[in-house]
Amino acid sequence: MAAPEATRPRSTHLAVAAVLVPPVAWVCALGLSYVVQDFACTAYASAGRNPPTTVIGTVVVTLDVVLLVLTLAAGVVAWRTGRHATAGDSSPLFGFLGRLGTFLSLGFAAGIVMIAVNPLVLEVCA
Amino acid sequence: MTTDQETGPSAEERARFAQTWARPSGWRRILMPVQHKSVGTRYMVTAFVFFFVGGLQALLMRVQLAQPEQDVLSPQTYNELFTMHGTTMMFLFAVPFLEGLAAYLLPLMLGARDMPFARYNTFNYWCYLLGGIILYSSFVVGMVPDAGWFAYVPLSGPEFADKAMDIWLFGLALAELAAIGAAIEMIVVVLAMRAPGMSLDRMPIFAWTMLCVAAMIILAFVPLLVGSLLLELDRNIGTAFFDTERGGDPLLWQHLFWIFGHPEVYVMFLPGAAIISHVVPVHSRHRLVGYPFVVAAVVVTAIMSLGLWVHHMYTTGLPPVTLSFFTAASMSISVASGVQVVAWIATLWSGRPRLTVPMLFSLGFLFTFVAGGITGVMVASAPFDAQAHDTYFVVAHFHYVLIGGMLFPVLAGLFHWWPKFTGRMPSARLGTVSFWLAFVGFHLTFFPMHLSGLWGMPRRVFTYDAGLGVGVLNLLSTIGAFIFAAGLVLTAATLLGALRRGERSGANPWGADTLEWVADSPPAAPNFGRIPVVTGRAPLWDRAPSDPELERMSAAFDHAPQNVRATPFTTVLSALPNTAAVQAGPTFWPFLAAGGLAMAAAGLLLESGWVLGASVLVIIAAFVAWELQNERELGAGESTEPVGGEYLVEAPGPLSPGWWGAVGAAVVLVVAVTTVAFSMLFLQVNAPVWPHGKALGLPWLSAGTGLALALAIAASWWGSRRGPLSHDAPPTARGAHLVAAVTTTFAGALALVLAVAQWPAGGLDHTAHSYDSGVLMLVGTLALAILLGLGLTVCSLVARLTHTRDIRPRIMLQNAAVLWTGVLVVWAVAWAATDLMPLAVV
Numbered sequence: 001m002a003a004p005e006a007t008r009p010r011s012t013h014l015a016v017a018a019v020l021v022p023p024v025a026w027v028c029a030l031g032l033s034y035v036v037q038d039f040a041c042t043a044y045a046s047a048g049r050n051p052p053t054t055v056i057g058t059v060v061v062t063l064d065v066v067l068l069v070l071t072l073a074a075g076v077v078a079w080r081t082g083r084h085a086t087a088g089d090s091s092p093l094f095g096f097l098g099r100l101g102t103f104l105s106l107g108f109a110a111g112i113v114m115i116a117v118n119p120l121v122l123e124v125c126a
Numbered sequence: 127m128t129t130d131q132e133t134g135p136s137a138e139e140r141a142r143f144a145q146t147w148a149r150p151s152g153w154r155r156i157l158m159p160v161q162h163k164s165v166g167t168r169y170m171v172t173a174f175v176f177f178f179v180g181g182l183q184a185l186l187m188r189v190q191l192a193q194p195e196q197d198v199l200s201p202q203t204y205n206e207l208f209t210m211h212g213t214t215m216m217f218l219f220a221v222p223f224l225e226g227l228a229a230y231l232l233p234l235m236l237g238a239r240d241m242p243f244a245r246y247n248t249f250n251y252w253c254y255l256l257g258g259i260i261l262y263s264s265f266v267v268g269m270v271p272d273a274g275w276f277a278y279v280p281l282s283g284p285e286f287a288d289k290a291m292d293i294w295l296f297g298l299a300l301a302e303l304a305a306i307g308a309a310i311e312m313i314v315v316v317l318a319m320r321a322p323g324m325s326l327d328r329m330p331i332f333a334w335t336m337l338c339v340a341a342m343i344i345l346a347f348v349p350l351l352v353g354s355l356l357l358e359l360d361r362n363i364g365t366a367f368f369d370t371e372r373g374g375d376p377l378l379w380q381h382l383f384w385i386f387g388h389p390e391v392y393v394m395f396l397p398g399a400a401i402i403s404h405v406v407p408v409h410s411r412h413r414l415v416g417y418p419f420v421v422a423a424v425v426v427t428a429i430m431s432l433g434l435w436v437h438h439m440y441t442t443g444l445p446p447v448t449l450s451f452f453t454a455a456s457m458s459i460s461v462a463s464g465v466q467v468v469a470w471i472a473t474l475w476s477g478r479p480r481l482t483v484p485m486l487f488s489l490g491f492l493f494t495f496v497a498g499g500i501t502g503v504m505v506a507s508a509p510f511d512a513q514a515h516d517t518y519f520v521v522a523h524f525h526y527v528l529i530g531g532m533l534f535p536v537l538a539g540l541f542h543w544w545p546k547f548t549g550r551m552p553s554a555r556l557g558t559v560s561f562w563l564a565f566v567g568f569h570l571t572f573f574p575m576h577l578s579g580l581w582g583m584p585r586r587v588f589t590y591d592a593g594l595g596v597g598v599l600n601l602l603s604t605i606g607a608f609i610f611a612a613g614l615v616l617t618a619a620t621l622l623g624a625l626r627r628g629e630r631s632g633a634n635p636w637g638a639d640t641l642e643w644v645a646d647s648p649p650a651a652p653n654f655g656r657i658p659v660v661t662g663r664a665p666l667w668d669r670a671p672s673d674p675e676l677e678r679m680s681a682a683f684d685h686a687p688q689n690v691r692a693t694p695f696t697t698v699l700s701a702l703p704n705t706a707a708v709q710a711g712p713t714f715w716p717f718l719a720a721g722g723l724a725m726a727a728a729g730l731l732l733e734s735g736w737v738l739g740a741s742v743l744v745i746i747a748a749f750v751a752w753e754l755q756n757e758r759e760l761g762a763g764e765s766t767e768p769v770g771g772e773y774l775v776e777a778p779g780p781l782s783p784g785w786w787g788a789v790g791a792a793v794v795l796v797v798a799v800t801t802v803a804f805s806m807l808f809l810q811v812n813a814p815v816w817p818h819g820k821a822l823g824l825p826w827l828s829a830g831t832g833l834a835l836a837l838a839i840a841a842s843w844w845g846s847r848r849g850p851l852s853h854d855a856p857p858t859a860r861g862a863h864l865v866a867a868v869t870t871t872f873a874g875a876l877a878l879v880l881a882v883a884q885w886p887a888g889g890l891d892h893t894a895h896s897y898d899s900g901v902l903m904l905v906g907t908l909a910l911a912i913l914l915g916l917g918l919t920v921c922s923l924v925a926r927l928t929h930t931r932d933i934r935p936r937i938m939l940q941n942a943a944v945l946w947t948g949v950l951v952v953w954a955v956a957w958a959a960t961d962l963m964p965l966a967v968v
Contacts, residue, residue, distance in 0.1 A: 030433040031433070034452075037447055038448045046812055047967075091325075092327055093326060093327050096327030096418060097326070100418055100422055100425075104422055104425060107458075107462065108429075110458065111454070111455065114454035114458055115454050117454075118450040118451060118454065122447045122450055123446070126446050126447070
């Protein structure tokens with residue numbers, strides 16, 4: 001019958017979460033940035049009203065910053081997981097998950113930054 | 127890794143095992159095989175037939191364009207050919223071929239004996255084949271689709287397209303259904319059916335990639351299926367999703383199409399890249415450099431590909447900030463692709479490369495794909511794209527990416543795995559000639575298109591003016607196309623010729639490292655007599671001692687079980703021994719079910735109520751017979767005994783394939799309803815008034831539906847908790863299963879009645895406004911979801927009434943509870959879209 005995945009389920013969950021959080025955060029950053037900015041601006045334009053561009057821009061950037069922090073936090077957890085594995089405290093699988101999570105965190109964090117800077121330099125509802 | 131045949135089941139046991147896995151013979155070989163190698167081979171062969179037909183269409187177009195102002199083809203014929211060429215290559219060749227390759231290779235690479243739902247796998251193949259036949263029947267009836275493979279509205283709408291577009295939509299819908307089903311298969315086999323010891327860090331790159339690709343297919347193909355349905359409804363029952371006068375928007379189609387269309391590019395490229403990640407190390411005699419980086423790059427590419435669709439819509443008038451979000455995403459993904467290129471070059475650099483035919487095609491891929499990637503970065507920039515959009519520059523770019531990124535790797539893979547598929551080596555000399563013809567021909571065809579595009583030649587035109595100055599470039603392209611075609615024909619001839627005249631290859635002619643090379647060439651029906659145990663990332667190169675627990679599972683499955691098809695089910699992260707998964711045997715019913723669906727499509731196209739009614743009967747009969755056969759087989763023989771006295775045949779939760787299937791179905795439903803809800807939100811923000819009349823506003827009916835669904839979840843979950851984890855439960859538990867199944871059925875039926883009643887009670891007119899059309903679509907989606915839940919619940923009832931294995935109805939009830947939870951989410955999203963979203967007014 002089923003053998004346990006690891007001796008410490010909490011570490012297992014953390015290691016897996018650290019891999020899953022960065023992609024989800026990036027998808028949320030792009031999706032929410034697009035939906036909030038594009039849909040809000042379009043809705044105001046369709047209604048013939050001036051959009052509150054500062055509010056929309058602030059919401060988009062704030063969402064992106066929160067998701068960036070979450071992504072980097074996942075990266076820290078992943079890096080610690082990898083470091084423990086390298087020190088021989090857990091299996092090579094955890095070393096791999098740690099490295100994978102760290103790479104994903106860095107890659108997706110860069111992606112979120114590239115999304116977040118746009119409302120800062122471009123007119124939000126042009 | 128430890129290999130086969132170390133210990134010895136008796137000759138009689140081996141014979142019984144072989145008999146259990148025997149392939150059907152005689153006429154049954156045509157319609158009944160379900161084993162992954164048969165299905166995978168059929169996928170690949172069918173896809174290549176379509177590929178050559180699509181290639182022929184391309185050659186005809188190149189003949190027309192060889193000189194300016196020619197009239198070899200009429201404008202109408204040209205439009206039909208470029209529509210069918212794109213449709214064929216994207217929907218009938220590229221994705222199905224890769225699914226076929228995955229169906230063939232994944233179980234072998236992972237150390238399993240078959241795909242998790244072998245009959246469903248076959249059903250998907252028949253859907254794909256019949257979808258393709260429906261599409262090509264358009265030539266027979268003289269109504270060939272001509273609106274492009276992208277089918278932009280309003281060109282494809284009721285005003286401008288005849289029945290040809292309906293043929294296109296129905297054919298495509300079947301092919302998409304097949305792709306989504308194949309994706310669920312791939313996810314389950316990769317996550318839960320790996321050989322003992324093959325933890326995630328030891329998984330082949332091809333398996334990692336197909337896992338990501340399968341997730342992409344579910345997230346990206348479902349929106350196209352929804353979009354196809356919306357367009358079909360607009361065309362045939364007068365809904366208003368794409369009609370601006372009634373609150374619709376043609377741009378919605380572009381969003382839905384490209385939400386599918388861009389990930390589709392990576393659905394083709396990523397498996398191609400994965401093939402290279404296997405071919406380059408084996409033919410360089412060196413491990414893949416930077417395995418974790420490559421896995422990360424695959425994940426990043428897959429995820430980011432889901433967020434690039436707007437870069438196909440840069441010239442549709444979207445705001446600059448919107449464009450900038452997607453430019454950022456498009457630039458980011460190129461970094462991830464670059465990581466893989468660096469890993470392949472480093473592997474070549476570190477190893478001792480052999481210039482075999484697979485390696486030649488791999489190098490051809492590297493050169494071509496990098497070139498295509500560079501032009502990809504160019505068109506990812508909104509200002510450049512505004513200049514190059516709809517010119518031949520874009521045609522050149524995507525052929526560099528698709529042929530470089532998918533076709534060359536596929537050819538590398540075919541030469542690499544041909545000895546495994548057939549037991550014969552293809553001719554290296556002919557293979558080399560075919561490579562050079564294909565490589566030179568390809569670049570002669572498509573490189574000049576960059577220039578003709580930049581010099582102003584638009585795409586999708588049947589001819590061009592001599593004064594444009596692109597005649598010579600087009601002539602070169604046409605000459606190149608024929609050289610390219612000659613290379614591909616020679617490739618096919620080389621591979622087919624090897625079937626008879628090729629040297630015998632042995633199990634592992636290349637000295638490769640992954641598990642498929644342990645099996646015979648060609649592999650025996652069950653793949654592995656004794657399931658291999660994996661101790662390293664390159665199992666055939668790593669020789670480390672293995673864990674006794676893993677060896678125990680391997681021994682338990684050594685030519686066993688003998689009277690039922692089964693394979694090990696292992697844990698997701700570490701691939702530790704878990705349970706045994708039963709594998710289905712040959713049957714006719716998947717063919718009949720797919721045939722029923724195709725018949726339904728024909729009935730709708732012919733507008734024949736008789737054909738449609740008959741098809742419904744065929745579909746119901748096929749699924750009922752399918753289910754009865756499933757339950758009969760699962761109740762027989764050794765299904766009631768743990769394999770090796772230790773590994774249960776099925777167990778609740780993620781320990782059996784059914785649970786994964788239920789989760790997959792629930793996710794597909796949720797993605798579908800979310801797509802409809804987002805479509806309504808998109809239309810709402812673009813409409814001056816939303817809704818045009820009154821909103822649905824039936825809180826009691828809606829809440830009643832939700833409560834009935836909650837009751838269905840509660841009843842099925844309660845029933846799934848009764849009885850022990852063994853095959854003989856006390857009568858009280860059996861009674862509880864029965865009560866739970868019946869209660870769930872009644873709750874589901876009540877939910878169906880209440881959900882459907884919303885439409886007449888709401889007094890809406892689906893032809894009046896897109897909001898009303900959306901409500902109809904959401905009610906329909908919810909009703910379909912409830913019907914699926916009811917179907918699974920009735921299966922659990924059948925299981926209870928027919929089984930002596932008491933754990934089976936318990937498992938089925940749990941699967942039903944999972945699916946009902948998905949249905950409840952569908953209800954919540956539908957309710958939010960019909961009643962809550964209209965309240966958001968600026």
